Amino acid sequence: MNMFCYQCEEAAKNEGCTVVGMCGKPADVANLQDMLIWSLKGLSYWLQKGKDIGIVDEEKDLYVAEGLFSTITNANFSAKRITEYIEKALRFRDEVKEEFLRKYEEKNGSPFSEDVPEAATWNKKGGTEIYELKGSEVGVHAKENEDIKSLKEFVTYGIKGIAAYADHAYVLNFSNDDILNFIEKGLTETLRTDITVDELISLVNETGKIAVDVMALLDEANTKTYGNPEITKVFTGTHKAPGILISGHDLLDLEELLKQTEGTGIKVYTHGEMLPANAYPELKKYKHLAGNWGGSWWRQKEEFEDFGGPILMTTNCLVPPKESYKDRVFTTGLVGFDDVTHIPNRADGKPKDFSAVIEKAKEIGDLPERDGKELTIGFAHNQIAQVTDKVIDAIKNGDIKKFFVMAGCDGRRKERDYYTDFASQLPKDNVILTAGCAKYRYNKLDLGDIGGIPRVLDAGQCNDSYSLAVTALKLKEAFELDDINDLPIEYNIAWYEQKAVTVLLALLYLGVKGIKLGPKLPAFLSENVAKVVIEKFELSTINSVEEDIETMTK
Structure with a gap:
């Protein structure tokens, strides 16, 4: 059975993987993951209906996030495990459905009679093979207007990243019901056959808002549990x-x-x-x-x-x-x-x-003794805040010309050498702000410092990208600027999987324009959707290192 997946940057021919994922995901797992996402949408539908009449089930709310997290690129390659997730999602869905229908009739004196999407009612026995077949029918291959499909996938992938961040926070006992509620709302909206492009664009924007909220929640969870990162x-x-x-x-x-x-x-x-x-x-x-x-x-x-x-x-x-x-x-x-x-x-x-x-x-037993280069880390927003005056003086004195946010994901293709070359050729009066595994392209280069400020400031994991947004907002406040785009900050971001999509949506929601996203734009953006995003946010992809440095250091 064929598959279709274009959720990551490695999508074959920048169109989609159809035989096996470039990540190594086999076709059966890809189709089962599509089935799991569809099942979670059906569960979300009833959870949303339940909340309308006062039914709240935190265990099932969290399970939606956990299930989505398991479908992120390079997380779960096990058909057996994904099948178990599907079966649990369907069981939870039916439990919520039955409770809602019973309480609705008790409250209104008549049965619930709205049209219900198939994902909220589908029920066919047969296990993995049936789930795989259904997943191939309801996944990205499903027949739908290309722009509508593109926007629905944009929302879904952003929500996947939100779910991952929310799950990390919940593990540390930090929660926000509004975030889980939005995950369910967003998934439910993508089931609508009558949803318009304008409604979906509004939903994309709302996904960006929740992305900021969930990253703030995770930052709070990490720092209150383990302290503020130190240099x-x-x-x-x-x-x-x-x-x-x-x-x-x-x-x-x-x-x-x-x-x-x-x-x-x-x-x-x-x-x-x-x-x-x-x-x-x-x-x-x-x-x-x-x-x-x-x-x-x-x-x-x-x-x-x-x-x-x-x-x-x-x-x-x-x-x-x-x-x-x-x-x-x-x-x-x-x-x-x-x-x-x-x-x-x-x-x-x-x-x-x-x-x-x-x-x-x-x-x-013992590993061999091996030397290694020393890395300096810990430049999260709390540490940057402690040297804000020093940074501002360096900018005003012309010692630092610009900051370059080079956050996001790394990848295995040769074109990723661009980020190493960009960092090494960047003029020495520029500083790199980074988070995520993209830093491994340049964090062992000897790029030096500017007046004691290292030229690579590592804020942490992709989960810590919030730190970069906080740093930008604090500098905006310190310089008494009205527009975040007036800061001496350029954005040259690499992406790979769905958490990076979430970070991108967060930056767009915060009003950041002129982002370079590479090595290429997502395959899930249709031609028309890509055009809207590019025009509205001045988004572009990378060119040659020399051309981009010349343009971005002006």
Whole structure:
């Protein structure tokens, strides 16, 4: 059975993957994920109806976000796990539906009689094969006006990122009902067959607003739980001792692993988007948090092979592992891959049990001692705020000409060398603000500093992109400007998956114009939708390094 997926930047021919995903996602999983999203839309429909008459179910509200998170690129490759998510979504949907219909009739004295979308009623037994077939019918292949379809997917992908950020916050016991309510509202709206282009454009804008809200919520969750990130130097080699590598984004998983390995002689190293964890005071206090190994997600086949110890994947960014190290890979949370050991979720208020990972580290024994370049991290908005006066003086004196926001995602294609070349050729009176794995294209370059201010200021994970928005807004206030676009800040952002779409929508909602987005514009933007976005927000894609530097440094 064929698939169709164009949710990430690697979409084949910039049109869509039709046989197997460039990410490694097989066709059956792609179709099952489409079915899961459709099922979550049906669940959202009844949750929204329920709220209209006072029915609230927090467990099911959160499940919508969790289910969406599992469909983000490079998160879950397991047909079995996705099938289980679908079955749970359908069970939850029917429970909410039955409760709503009963209470509606009790309240109104007559049965509910509105037309109901198929996603809210479909019910056919048969398991994985039936779900896969239905997913192929209701996914992106579904026949619909191209512009309507494009805008619906734009909203859906933005909501996927919102769901991921919301889930991270909820894990740390920080919540916002309005965010979960919007996720359900947005999904339900995409079921409408009569929705107009104007209504969808308004929904895209609202998605941007909620994107800002959810990133603020996650920032609050991280900083109140683990403290404000501090400027920190991070070792990137390995010590002669047993070691565990933890990748993904989940800080609570890291904290629980650190607690369970304390006193064992095992060193814990971060990988990829976990690098910023080394800057949080409440995580830094664990002396066996030994540094960072490796770089961007797409290099993991070589880096995981070379590391030699067990690897724990906590969220998206898993590349299908090689047979040579698959027995050392452990997944947890929403991450799924067949034939690797999965660590179950927390139950009864107890932490996850990482004993299997720990025993594997002991079994393997000492890693070799390896040198590594030192990285300086921790430049989140709280740290930038402490040196705002110094930054403003540097700008006024002409020492700093401009800031370049080079946040977002990395990717494996050769064209991504653009970002390394751009950073290395950027005139020395410019400073880079970054967050996300895009930084691995240039964070080991010797770019120096300007009056003690490093030329690469790393705010953290893609989850921490909010810091860059806060920094821009604080500078706008400090310079007493009316328009954020009057700041000496340029935006040259790389994207890969759906959380980057969420960040883009947040920036557009905040009024940022003139963003360069690359290496290419999303395939899910139809010609007409792309034209509207480009004209309204002055969005463009990258050109040559030389041309873009000349244009953007004027």
